[in-house]
Amino acid sequence: MAYYGKCVEMVIEQLDKFKPEKDSPEQFLEAASSSLKDLSPQKQAFVLEVLSGCLEYRKLLTIVVDAFYVRDGRLCLWADYNLFRVICYLATFQLEELGFQLFCNIIKSQPPVKVCKFLGFFFNPLNLCSWIKDEWSLIYETAYVEENWLRPLIRWQPEVQELITQLEGVPASQSPLSKTKAKVTEPKEFNLTAPKPRAIPVPEPVPMVAKPRPVPRSTYQLPKEQQQLDIVKRYNRRKAEELLLKANMEELRCAMPRSHWEPPTQDSKKQLQLQVLPRIQKTPKLTFFRPDNIPVKLNTAAILREGALYQRQVEKELQRVDKLVDGAGDFSEFLEWQRKMQAKDLEEQLAAGECRRLQGKLSHEEAILARQNLVQENKHRAEQKKEETAKLMLQCTKRRLQEDRYLKEQVEQAMELQKNVKLAQAKLVKGRRQIVQEMMEESRELLQRSAEAAREEQRQRCELISQLRALETQPTRKGKLVDLTQIPGYGLEGEMSVVELRERLALLKETQQREEEEKRDQIIQGKRTKSQELQNTVEQISLCRAAMGRSAALRWEKKNALATAPGEPSQDERVLELRRRIAERAAERRRQAALLLASAPRPARPKTRAQLEMRRWLELEQSRERRLRARQQGGSASRSARRLEAA
Structure with a gap:
C-alpha cells in the first residue's frame, strides 16, 4: 500500500x-x-x-x-x-x-x-x-x-x-498495522485514599405566603369611554377622507370643465360606440357608519379651563356693549372692505385654477405629438435591428459547424492512442494482483485481533464505572425537629417565640386597616363636594356651546350663499394665450394622425396605441364631467345640512 x-x-x-x-x-x-x-x-x-x-x-x-x-x-x-x-x-x-x-x-x-x-x-x-x-x-x-x-x-x-x-x-486515526508491534506502556493506578461520601443537606422549610389577589379583568380591557372615543375617531377619519376626496375631484375639474369642452358630433359619437374600448363604469356611492351622539367625558382640568374661557368671553362682550352705549364706533366699513378683497382673491384663485387646467390639457396634446414621433422612430429602428440579427445568425451557424467537425476529429485521434496504451497496461496488472491479495489477508487478521482487544477493554471500563456510581448514590439521613413555641434564648432584648411574633403582627395589621378606612372616608367626602361643583360648571358650558353653535351656523349659511353665487367667465390674458396654444397643438395633432393613416393604410390591422389612448382620454374626460355635474347639483343642498349637524 x-x-x-x-x-x-x-x-x-x-x-x-x-x-x-x-x-x-x-x-x-x-x-x-x-x-x-x-x-x-x-x-x-x-x-x-x-x-x-x-x-x-x-x-x-x-x-x-x-x-x-x-x-x-x-x-x-x-x-x-x-x-x-x-x-x-x-x-x-x-x-x-x-x-x-x-x-x-x-x-x-x-x-x-x-x-x-x-x-x-x-x-x-x-x-x-x-x-x-x-x-x-x-x-x-x-x-x-x-x-x-x-x-x-x-x-x-x-x-x-x-x-x-x-x-x-x-x-x-488508525494507520495500517505493521507486522512487528511495539511495546506499549501499561499505566498503573495511584494508591489514593477513598473520599468520604457527601452528606445530603437538610432542606429548608418553605415559608407560607399569603395568597395574592387575582388581577382584575378591567386591567386587560379598555374603559367604555375609551371605546366610544375610538368609534368617534374612526368616524371622523372616514369623514375627513370623504372631504379630501371631494377636494381632489374639484381640483380635477380643471382638466375638462363643461364651459370649455367641445361636444362631439353625431358621426364621432357613432364611431366611438363602434371602436372605443368598454366604457368606464361609475363608482358606487360609499356608505359610512354614523354613530349616535356619544357624550365625551372631560376631565376636571378641561372643565375648569373651558368654564373660565366662557366666563372671559362673557366679560368681554359686556365690556363691548358698555363701550357702544358710551358712543364707540362700528366695524361695518371695515367688514365691507374685507368682503370686497375676499371676492377679488376668489377671482384670482379661479383664474389660476383655469390656467392649471389649460396647462394640463396643453401638456396632454404635446405628449400625444411626441408619442406619434416616437412610433415612427421605433419602426425605423426595428427594421435595422432585424437585418443585423439575420446576419449574426448566419455567422453563428457557420462557426458551430466548424467547431463540431474539429471536435469529432479530436475524439477519433484520442481513441486510437488509448487502444495502444491499454495493451501495455494489461501485462502489468497480472503480476500485481497476487502481491495485493497476500497483503490484504494479513491486514484483515491484524484488524480483527485489535478490534477484539479494544472491545474487551471497553467492557471492563464500563463495569468499573457502574460500580463506582452505585457506591456514590447511597443515601444518608439527618433530621432535626423545630418547636415554634420555644424561645431561642440568645440573650437579646424583646426576645420572643415565632408564635408570639405572628400574633403581634396580626394586631398591628388590624390597627393599620382601621386608620386606612378613616382616611378613605375623608377622601370620599371631599370628592363629592368637588363633583357637585364640576357638575354646575358643565351645565353652564353646555348652554354656552349651544349659543355658539347657533351663531356659527348662521355665519356659515351666509358664507355658503356668497360662494355658490354664479360668477362671470374670466378674461385673463394667460387663459386666452393658453387656449390659443391648445387649439394650435390640436390642429397639428390631427394633421399628424392623418399623415400616419395615409402613409400606411392597413384595414385588417387593429387601431394604433396612440389612437386608443386618445379615445380613452376622451371618454375619461366625459365621465369626469358627468360626475362633477352630479356632485355640483347634490352638493349645495347637503353641505349646509352637514354643517348645521356638526355645529
Whole structure:
C-alpha cells in the first residue's frame, strides 16, 4: 500500500505544478519524464500514464470535482483537489485495466474519510445518470459517453459500495498495522485514599405566603369611554377622507370643465360606440357608519379651563356693549372692505385654477405629438435591428459547424492512442494482483485481533464505572425537629417565640386597616363636594356651546350663499394665450394622425396605441364631467345640512 501511496503522491505533486494558462500538456509531460528518471521503470510508467490521462481528460474530471466541492465536499480542503481528480481518473478510465483488487489497494493507501466521501458521491447512480451524463455529453458524443464510461461505472457500483462500507468501519486515526508491534506502556493506578461520601443537606422549610389577589379583568380591557372615543375617531377619519376626496375631484375639474369642452358630433359619437374600448363604469356611492351622539367625558382640568374661557368671553362682550352705549364706533366699513378683497382673491384663485387646467390639457396634446414621433422612430429602428440579427445568425451557424467537425476529429485521434496504451497496461496488472491479495489477508487478521482487544477493554471500563456510581448514590439521613413555641434564648432584648411574633403582627395589621378606612372616608367626602361643583360648571358650558353653535351656523349659511353665487367667465390674458396654444397643438395633432393613416393604410390591422389612448382620454374626460355635474347639483343642498349637524 505504501508503494501505491507514493506513486499517487508523485502524480499529485506534478499536477500541482501544472498551470493551464502558461504550460502546454506535451511540454509538461516531457519535463515530468526527465524529472522522474531516478524511479524504477514500473513506477515511472504508472506515474506518467496517470499524469497524461489527468491532463488529457482535465475538463471531464474538473466537472465532477467542482460539483463535489459544491454539494458534499464543503468541509474538504482545497489542497486535496488533485487527489480527487486522480481518483476520478482511475475509477473512470483505469478500473477495467487495473482490476478491482489493485484499485482497492490504491484507495486504501489514501485517507479513508476523504476517499469514502468522494467515492460515495461519484458512484451514486442518481448523479451518474443525470447531471454527469448531461455535462459529459456537452464535450463528447452521448452514445460514446454512455457506452464506454457510464455503463462500466454503474456495473462496478456494488463492489465499490462494499469497499466504502469496509473503509468506514476503520477509524480515521488508525494507520495500517505493521507486522512487528511495539511495546506499549501499561499505566498503573495511584494508591489514593477513598473520599468520604457527601452528606445530603437538610432542606429548608418553605415559608407560607399569603395568597395574592387575582388581577382584575378591567386591567386587560379598555374603559367604555375609551371605546366610544375610538368609534368617534374612526368616524371622523372616514369623514375627513370623504372631504379630501371631494377636494381632489374639484381640483380635477380643471382638466375638462363643461364651459370649455367641445361636444362631439353625431358621426364621432357613432364611431366611438363602434371602436372605443368598454366604457368606464361609475363608482358606487360609499356608505359610512354614523354613530349616535356619544357624550365625551372631560376631565376636571378641561372643565375648569373651558368654564373660565366662557366666563372671559362673557366679560368681554359686556365690556363691548358698555363701550357702544358710551358712543364707540362700528366695524361695518371695515367688514365691507374685507368682503370686497375676499371676492377679488376668489377671482384670482379661479383664474389660476383655469390656467392649471389649460396647462394640463396643453401638456396632454404635446405628449400625444411626441408619442406619434416616437412610433415612427421605433419602426425605423426595428427594421435595422432585424437585418443585423439575420446576419449574426448566419455567422453563428457557420462557426458551430466548424467547431463540431474539429471536435469529432479530436475524439477519433484520442481513441486510437488509448487502444495502444491499454495493451501495455494489461501485462502489468497480472503480476500485481497476487502481491495485493497476500497483503490484504494479513491486514484483515491484524484488524480483527485489535478490534477484539479494544472491545474487551471497553467492557471492563464500563463495569468499573457502574460500580463506582452505585457506591456514590447511597443515601444518608439527618433530621432535626423545630418547636415554634420555644424561645431561642440568645440573650437579646424583646426576645420572643415565632408564635408570639405572628400574633403581634396580626394586631398591628388590624390597627393599620382601621386608620386606612378613616382616611378613605375623608377622601370620599371631599370628592363629592368637588363633583357637585364640576357638575354646575358643565351645565353652564353646555348652554354656552349651544349659543355658539347657533351663531356659527348662521355665519356659515351666509358664507355658503356668497360662494355658490354664479360668477362671470374670466378674461385673463394667460387663459386666452393658453387656449390659443391648445387649439394650435390640436390642429397639428390631427394633421399628424392623418399623415400616419395615409402613409400606411392597413384595414385588417387593429387601431394604433396612440389612437386608443386618445379615445380613452376622451371618454375619461366625459365621465369626469358627468360626475362633477352630479356632485355640483347634490352638493349645495347637503353641505349646509352637514354643517348645521356638526355645529
